[in-house]
Amino acid sequence: MLRRFGLLQATALNMSNMIGIGPFITIPLLMSALGGPQAMLGWIIGVAIAIPDGLIWSELGAALPGSGGTYLYLREAYGRETFGRLMAFLFIWQFILSGPLEIASGYIGFAQYAGYIWPGLVAHQTTLIAAIVGGVNILLLYQRITHIGKITIALWLGTLATTLAVIVTGALHFDRRIAFDFPPHAFHFSLGFLFGLGTAARIGVYDYLGYYDICYIGDEVKNPGRVIPRSIIISVLAVAVIYFAINLSVVGVVPWREFVPAKPEDPSHISNFVVSAFMERIYGARVATIFTAMVLWTAFGSVFALLLGYSRIPYAAAIDGYFFKIFARLHPRGRFPYVSLLVIGALSIICSFFSLGMVIDALVTTRILVQFIGQIVAVQLLRQRQPDLPRPFRIWLYPLPSLVALVGWIFIFATTDWRIIAFGLGLLAVGLLFFLAWSWRAARWPFARIMES
DSSP: OOOOBOHHHHHHHHHHHHSSSHHHHSHHHHHHHHTSGGGGHHHHHHHHHHHHHHHHHHHHHHHSOSBTTHHHHHHHHHIIIIIHHHHHHHHHHHHHHHHHHHHHHHHHHHHHHHHHHSTTOOHHHHHHHHHHHHHHHHHHHSSOOSSHHHHHHHHHHHHHHHHHHHHHHHHHHOOHHHHTOOOTTTTOOOHHHHHHHHHHHHHHHHHHTTTTGGGGBGGGBSSHHHHHHHHHHHHHHHHHHHHHHHHHHHHTTSOGGGTOSOOTTOTTSGGGSHHHHHHHHHHOHHHHHHHHHHHHHHHHHHHHHHHHHHTHHHHHHHHTTSSOGGGGOOOTTTOSOHHHHHHHHHHHHHHTTSOHHHHHHHHHHHHIIIIIIHHHHHHHHHHHHOTTSOOSSOOTTTTHHHHHHHHHHHHHHHTSOHHHHHHHHHHHHHHHHHHHHHHHHHTOTTSHHHHHO
């Protein structure tokens, strides 16, 4: 693979995946988590997790700069032909769901903001819009992509313009009395406050997802030992500032009590297009409609990029023999992984039938055990088993960042609704059964010796 990604390109890739529809659809959910501006604590916890976790990605990505990211790290750290096979399989297994959930959040956000342009939509109509957008996305990608670079840049420019418009407008019209209108006993600690903070932190982490995207194409990075770690840290810090500015901009103009609690079941409620309402208050309905079209552009740009990239991950694992062979099939004419694309695309449409809050909770929770906590352990295993492996970057103050990230992920997992936790654990259990059945049939570990004897 050509090493064409320098620091600028790597940082742009990470940030383009981090800044999508997220900040425009999660503000009402964030404020509803704790019932007021104190929910911004969720952003602080999100950053406190993303930075040390970014250091973990940085060491792994610099030491193992290949394609696949987590799939590669788990495979090498836990043993390529033993537990590494299991961990790599389980990562792809949960990714088959968590990837579509992330894409579905973009479809849901698109449908919510469409309700501003077409007032009077009812719940089943917004669901239909989300499904149609998902279908269009599959159709656009169901072909050989020859101009993907230009398409991605065009979509990214639209995202930047939309984000900049919100921040500049908010800075010019910010009212601190509206922004910091805390309710009584806003910071009173209780069990309810703790679980609300966990919800806010999950939303914050959801919006930061993507700071590690350069790790998935590590074999295309120039000087990966320096570029990968720097691009990750720069991306996390820059996006943290951008998101904080967007949130302050909106709540400094639109009183939080007008969109809290969020009401996704009512397509006409302000919480479904709060940033459009924000623009309408300052510039009027016509400008707000144009801005909403920009938000729709941003939403589609994010789901286009996500489906393109995510459809390649099961394909790559199947090619290496670490996932079901059917996902390795290429379209006979277009030479793209059509089975993987159709499966990820169809599941994304199905996931868009659920509420945004449930989608975010399930998305974050299903990734914690195998991917994020799995990588924390992977760093330690690699240091023990391969001490001579070149490590251009080492986690600063190790093992403190690993411990901070571990505590943060456990906190987010433990404060999730028990039904989501049960679903995530059940999903992994089913994945384990499929892995054992698949390994038995293929005479692979842990049944290789049994079959040989």
